[in-house]
Amino acid sequence: MEAMLAIAIGLLSSCGVYLMLRARTFPVILGLTLLSYAVNLFLFASGRLTINAPPIISAEASHYTDPIPQALVLTAIVIGFGMTAYIVTLALRGLSESGDDHVDMTVESAENDKEGEPS
Amino acid sequence: MLGTIGTTLLHHRRLLAVVLIGIVGLVVSLTFVRFSAPDLALTQLSVEVVTIVLMLLALYYLPQSSPKESSRARVGRDILLAAGIGGGMAFTTYALLTSPFSTISDFYLQQSVPGGGGSNVVNVILVDFRGFDTLGEIAVLAMAALGAHALLDQLRVLAPKHDGAGRLWAQEPHPLFLKMLMQPLLPLALAVSVYIFLRGHNLPGGGFVAGLVTGVALILQSLAGGLTFAENRLPRNYPPLLGLGLAFAAGIGLVSWFFSRPFLTSTHGHFHLPLLGNIELASVIIFDLGVYLVVVATVLLILTELGKLHKGEQI
Numbered sequence: 535m536e537a538m539l540a541i542a543i544g545l546l547s548s549c550g551v552y553l554m555l556r557a558r559t560f561p562v563i564l565g566l567t568l569l570s571y572a573v574n575l576f577l578f579a580s581g582r583l584t585i586n587a588p589p590i591i592s593a594e595a596s597h598y599t600d601p602i603p604q605a606l607v608l609t610a611i612v613i614g615f616g617m618t619a620y621i622v623t624l625a626l627r628g629l630s631e632s633g634d635d636h637v638d639m640t641v642e643s644a645e646n647d648k649e650g651e652p653s
Numbered sequence: 654m655l656g657t658i659g660t661t662l663l664h665h666r667r668l669l670a671v672v673l674i675g676i677v678g679l680v681v682s683l684t685f686v687r688f689s690a691p692d693l694a695l696t697q698l699s700v701e702v703v704t705i706v707l708m709l710l711a712l713y714y715l716p717q718s719s720p721k722e723s724s725r726a727r728v729g730r731d732i733l734l735a736a737g738i739g740g741g742m743a744f745t746t747y748a749l750l751t752s753p754f755s756t757i758s759d760f761y762l763q764q765s766v767p768g769g770g771g772s773n774v775v776n777v778i779l780v781d782f783r784g785f786d787t788l789g790e791i792a793v794l795a796m797a798a799l800g801a802h803a804l805l806d807q808l809r810v811l812a813p814k815h816d817g818a819g820r821l822w823a824q825e826p827h828p829l830f831l832k833m834l835m836q837p838l839l840p841l842a843l844a845v846s847v848y849i850f851l852r853g854h855n856l857p858g859g860g861f862v863a864g865l866v867t868g869v870a871l872i873l874q875s876l877a878g879g880l881t882f883a884e885n886r887l888p889r890n891y892p893p894l895l896g897l898g899l900a901f902a903a904g905i906g907l908v909s910w911f912f913s914r915p916f917l918t919s920t921h922g923h924f925h926l927p928l929l930g931n932i933e934l935a936s937v938i939i940f941d942l943g944v945y946l947v948v949v950a951t952v953l954l955i956l957t958e959l960g961k962l963h964k965g966e967q968i
Binding site: 536537539540541542543544545546547548549551552555556559560561563564567568571572574575576578579580582583599601602604605607608609611612613614615616617618619620622623624625626627629 | 670671674677678681684685688689690692693696697700703704707708711712714715731732734735736738739740741742743744745746747749750751774775778779783786787790793794797798800801804805861865948951952955959
């Protein structure tokens with residue numbers, strides 16, 4: 535079980551990194567999402583894997599899983615959404631400024647944009 | 654895992670890639686279920702829905718496919734780099750998971766009920782023991798939303814009339830069945846989110862999840878009925894709502910100063926309400942309400958503003 539999760543995290547992060555190195559904005563967004571899954575799972579795994587022991591105090595439960603990584607990851611997931619949303623709007627802004635969705639704004643496209651600016 | 658590889662391989666065809674990344678997110682949330690983290694699974698599931706809607710909206714403006722332009726050497730270099738990083742991550746994780754470990758969480762597990770007044774330890778840590786952290790985190794979220802708001806202000810993107818293959822977008826009206834179904838469903842969804850919110854302290858749930866559920870419910874309205882339909886019925890101005898949420902969360906922290914306790918100290922007790930009987934309430938519920946408001950405002954702000962661009966001209 536541990537090995538499987540480790541492989542999954544490795545795969546998620548390598549795919550995330552590869553996509554982030556692409557030249558267009560949309561793959562970068564996808565890559566960032568994959569990488570954040572990988573990091574969330576990694577943080578979560580640092581509390582070790584426990585099955586059938588949710589951290590909810592009750593009389594019957596004999597043991598609980600580690601609640602601290604879960605609390606950290608819960609906010610990380612929501613902040614990850616905030617970050618994705620910000621990157622998406624950044625990509626759209628880039629699209630409207632430079633006319634295409636390349637991550638580096640080239641000189642030509644910036645100039646084209648100036649010429650072609652709607653009056 | 655297959656989904657991940659698929660997303661990478663198919664990133665040139667962007668719509669498919671979005672579908673696959675949704676599958677990856679679902680599998681991640683199932684993993685959380687398996688390893689006894691119901692709170693995380695709920696959050697991941699609802700974030701997933703919002704993220705996919707967001708990506709689809711963005712995809713409407715961005716080109717539908719990525720051109721293949723990287724040179725072979727560059728692709729090779731990137732694959733090597735990615736494989737190195739992935740291998741390193743996998744090795745670290747495996748080493749971490751198989752090493753012995755001692756945790757500091759026994760304190761939280763013991764103190765949760767007497768100290769925080771709730772039996773869902775994850776939620777008690779979030780709103781009580783580490784409330785100051787959470788306050789910072791919702792502030793970050795609010796800042797991201799405001800940043801996006803500023804970036805989208807005055808933004809003019811020309812929406813394409815054609816899809817990638819040159820076909821016209823269908824000008825169909827919104828599906829009638831979905832519309833009819835969504836209207837009675839909205840109060841139900843809102844009731845579910847209130848329920849999740851209230852039970853958060855003792856069972857999986859809480860401000861974050863409830864906020865996301867409300868956000869999803871309201872966004873679905875605009876998907877089903879169209880933007881103008883939703884816009885006439887929703888508040889237009891979200892930044893004040895963000896501020897209100899932060900004010901709730903920080904304000905309840907300040908209240909504890911009046912009882913000469915440290916910032917964000919909580920209290921809890923039993924209240925007797927008519928009809929409902931005895932319920933146990935903790936003061937952190939106000940804090941959670943702040944979290945809830947910030948999350949709802951963020952989700953709605955970003956998605957409705959992105960949707961509004963839609964009403965601009967088309968090429």
